[in-house]
Amino acid sequence: MRLSLSAALAAIGILAGSAVSAACGNTSAGFEQWKASFAQTAQRAGVGQRGLQALASARYSNGTIAADRNQKSFKYSLEKFMQVRGSATIIAQGRKRLARDAKFYSALEEIYGVPAGVIIAIHGMETAFGGFMGDTPVVSAITTLAYDCRRSDFFIPHAIGALQLVDMGSITAATQGAKHGELGHTQFLPGNALRYGVDIDRNGRVDFYNQSDALASTANFLASKGWRRGAGFQQGQPNFAVIKEWNAATVYQQAIAIMGAEIMR
Template structure:
């Protein structure tokens, strides 16, 4: 049932991109965006992306100001644990997470057999990222990623994400019109494009990784991400325990890491 579609796609992404391959000089406002995109469109085919894919994927990209505002204003990660839990609705996530665990018992059992990751932390991530798929974001994904590739703050990092997004378009796993979170995160558990290439798993067996419409794909991919960041089957995942390092790989903010561990433990009854 579970197929992890990675390997070759990752190798291509790593091989085709280096900071030197960036399309043009970055910028800190909208003034140079169109020229940057035009240069990128000319360079991307030489870096392994078919010209038709580049044209189709980037036809409607625009400088995305909500993305820039979000990138400059991530204030909730500075809250205390209690403040963060209240702001993110931690108790509601725990309550609904228990119900979602019961109603999707077969799926979570299959994922745990395959990856060794129990339901709790997956439900914690799913609940905090999108309210269990209730809100996946309203920003044009390719505009968001392209804006951050152009923006000087993390241009090299997001140019790599942009190449990954184009590969997802090429293989039919990302629509050019897709919408998601402000930094270009995709689907029910909010993967950046390169992480879809690295850790994406076909949880429902249909031959594609659909992070938006398939909860099986999204949750299997999330479990595979945790395994890729050191998860060991059967070990604990609270702070100081072996699998907390995998949770740290999910998000750099310590308060977010603590929330995943706490919510997951409450759902798992640990």
């Protein structure tokens, strides 16, 4: 079961032609005033009581702002990036995971067309296979970035998405994720989680902290972005551009392509 398409479209499209009346800011000073105004925008997007309560309890995240201003690893060379991010360990552990859960990954490829190596590489890169999924409340992180002037237009739809995920029971106000509000095993931004989430175990709830749901959702995201079944995913091949939809940093894309191939070798 996928999350509601109408809810997804509301989350992603809310900014078209509308603006939040409270000004953005680069310090915590105006955050509470901004939240009060943003609550009205959220209501117009269909956010319910639970989501609005989560917004009200959100706190300005200084750790999120510090992380946003200091993203050095994407400026490394490919060799340095792969060393820092532990590519050798990801490949070694990824091969073991593929051997152990071959039937699961084969089923994902059958449904979505995305090969196991790519999914496993993303899982390893993002959270060390679920070993660390973040230590910052998702709602606080994503609303801080929506308020922050640097990229507010990009993050506001994801803030709406996070509040709708609270309404749906996929996360709570206390759910922790990465410093930029990414959540779960593969670190979905909330708006993308809302739109591409898959309840692969059919328990009635999309849970990004459940490995099966998270990996199926990742495959669904890539398939929805144009993954071509059976086509290559190395640089210069058709599916390399789809990896860019997951992360815009070229060094990240290159690393996923290389590790994905090595895991399946």
